[in-house]
Amino acid sequence: MIKSLIYSITFHSVMILLTILSLPFMLREPIDLPPIVSVELIQITNKTNIPFAPKARKIIEETKKKEERLVSEQAPPSAKAKEKPDRIPLPNEKKEEKKIVKKKQNPEEVKPEIRQSSEFEKKEIVDTNQIAALIDKAKEQAASKQKEKDKITQSSKKNSFASGLTLSQEDALRAQIFGCWSVPLGLPYDEDLLVRIKLSLKKDGTITKSEILDHQRMNRPGQKFYKVLAESALRAVRLCQPLKVPPTGYDKWKEIQLNFNPTEMLKG
Amino acid sequence: MKKLILIIICNIFLINESFALIEVDITRGNLDPLPIAVSPLHVDIKSENYKDLKIKDLGINISEIINNNFRATGLFNPLKKEAFVQKPDIAHLKPRFEDWRLIKAQALVTGKILIKDEKLKIEFRLWDLAAGKEMTALAFTTTPSNWRRVAHIISDKIYERLTGEEGYFDTRIIYVAESGPKSQRVKKLAIMDQDGAKTKYLTLGNELVLTPRFNPTNQMVTYMSYFRNMPRVYLLDIETGTQEVVGNFPGMTFAPRFSPDGKKIVMSFAKDGNSDIFTMDLDTRVVERITDHSSIDTSPSFSPDGKFIAFNSDRSGLQQIYVMRSDGSGVKRITFGNGIYGTPVWSPRGDLIAFTKMRKGKFYIGVMRTDGSGERLLTENFYQEAPSWSPNGRVIVFYRETKAGLKGEGFTAKLWSIDITGYNERQLKTETDASDPSWSSLLSK
Secondary structure: OHHHHHHHHHHHHHHHHHHHHHOHHHOOOOOOOOOOOOOOOOOOOOOOOOOOOHHHHHHHHHHHHHHHHHHHHHOOOOOOOOOOOOOOOOHHHHHHHHHHHHHHHOOOOOOHHHOOOHHHHHOOOOOHHHHHHHHHHHHHHHHHHHHHHHHHHOOOOOOOHHHOOOHHHHHHHHHHHHHHOEOOOOOOOOOOOOEEEEEEEOOOOOEEEEEEOOHHHHHOOOOHHHHHHHHHHHHHHHHHOOOOOOOOOHHHHOEEEEEEOOHHHHHO | OHHHHHHHHHHHHHHHHHOOOEEEEEOOOEOOOEEEEEOOOEEOOOOOOEOOEOHHHHHHHHHHHHHHHHHHHOOEEEOOHHHOOOOHHHOOOOOOHHHHHHOOOOEEEEEEEEEEOOEEEEEEEEEEOOOOEEEEEEEEEEOHHHHHHHHHHHHHHHHHHHHOOOOOOOOEEEEEEEEOOHHHOEEEEEEEEOOOOOOEEOOOOOOOEEEEEEOOOOOEEEEEEEEOOEEEEEEEEOOOOOEEEEEEOOOOOEEEEEOOOOOEEEEEEEEOOEEEEEEEEOOOOOEEEOOOOOOOEEEEEEOOOOOEEEEEEEEEOEEEEEEEEOOOOOOEEOOOOOOEEEEEEEOOOOOEEEEEEEEOOEEEEEEEEOOOOOOEEEEEEOOEEEEEEOOOOOEEEEEEEEEOOOOOOOEEEEEEEEEOOOOOOEEOOOOOEEEEEEEOOOOOO
């Protein structure tokens, strides 16, 4: 009797401990990481595929020389600037470049499951100058996008990069559905009308299953507006398919949830 | 035991994984009207002739009325039937959804008609083309001469199913039909369907008629008329045509209007040289004073729950809108903007008050919340007033006077409607000039 009691207590303690350690809502607030900036890299070769006409080649070479002269006249190039923009880095320089990128984007440590470095790793040849330029540009874009998104959703707790889609992928998907969703204009603006739809997707973005998460509400009395909104949302996703989904990471987005909220639109 | 713990741990991690569902917020969509295809209703070959009714055209006529109703809302875009991919005889079949989707339709209406034993039977189905399913299906039986009303009722049912709010097509508008020069204006009481069809004149035009108002619960109308230069308030039953005098009132009587239960009328008239608000019980004919102020109080309008009355008064200097309890207590001014405010009308939904505003020589029709906040001016013109709500509180009808001739000679008065969003301003077709409109409740309610 006592033996089984001890077993029971031990087992239950282990269970409670495991639950506390593993369930996400028991965890502390996650560290607020800055958004990851997705950077698209263009592979640069030392020769262009299109051959220049003999006359054009001469003109280009002359222009290049002129430009070089101009640079040297205006400001003496620093040691870093001496590198040619189209210089091909050697394979052993790759690790160093990765470090630079990581440092610039995320000063804090990034969890491996949410780090979007796969695209960098795939590239064998990378130009640091271009990356720096792109990062600066992308940072600005990301900041403005983030601002816009915060304005729209007002849900600061949601992390787009935790979702498995990059910001641009998420924006592309959102923009696609914006176009398909005919918002029922007769809806009242002062009611809580949020429709959550869970979609199961194929790799090509077609929908295999769509489910309204609060579908019981549709048939409740006095919920006509909710029903109308839910139906319009379902219509939108069906009309939109195949959805614009990323080519990779199917496991992460094979199921997605779309939250349709027309309140801001209806308020005008 | 070890295996069990291992399984539990694995399960917990799987639960953890399932929480990471991607969420995307969709807060915007397109505001284009919903594309809808209304297929002409199929006329059953077993149908018998009925008086002068052209049975062959009936299906097309009904679908045209539905189309016009939808187009007038501004919320739907009825597609041209030339683009339709299936013939009307699909009424008893499932439509080919993929084909209809090709013409960008999102909803489809099909139906059929049968006239037998002097009875008209109309069936219709509404299809969600994206989902490929039926949304609603109803059948109506009536006398064949009622076919136009059935078209409106079908429109209401479809509108309600697609927007969630009640329709307003099976309704009528009563107004003052005007003709003749301004100095010798003939004013008759007229009534028509909300789409401008079936106009009927209710008075001969011998006496001046003013401010007709529908009872919100039935098809009774109250209006004012001058008999031997004395204002009289009348009650008129539209269905039976019977008319009765509610009472003779002193000069300067204005705008009688029903209470929401239809048992009282509220109006303003001058007693001892000063206009105040009064109610009259229609059963007992007892008149009760509601306001008692040295200023001019006019244009009272009940809230739909009957607890409050909105009215305009010049007690603060300029004419402004006030709200009080229906017993006259708790008077509160709700408009503080620049200009003169008048003719407040409480929305049937109870959330807004429509009004006329006059400022710098221009007239505006607007809406605001019942506490005066959120004022929105919907339309601006040189002269327009008398807003009246559609029974679902989405559309406002009013009248506007404009210069008739190119050189500005003469004037014309017409009825106009506008959505509470400020879009979709349209002129209503009337046979003559028209003013003072009042929108009825749903006839089929």
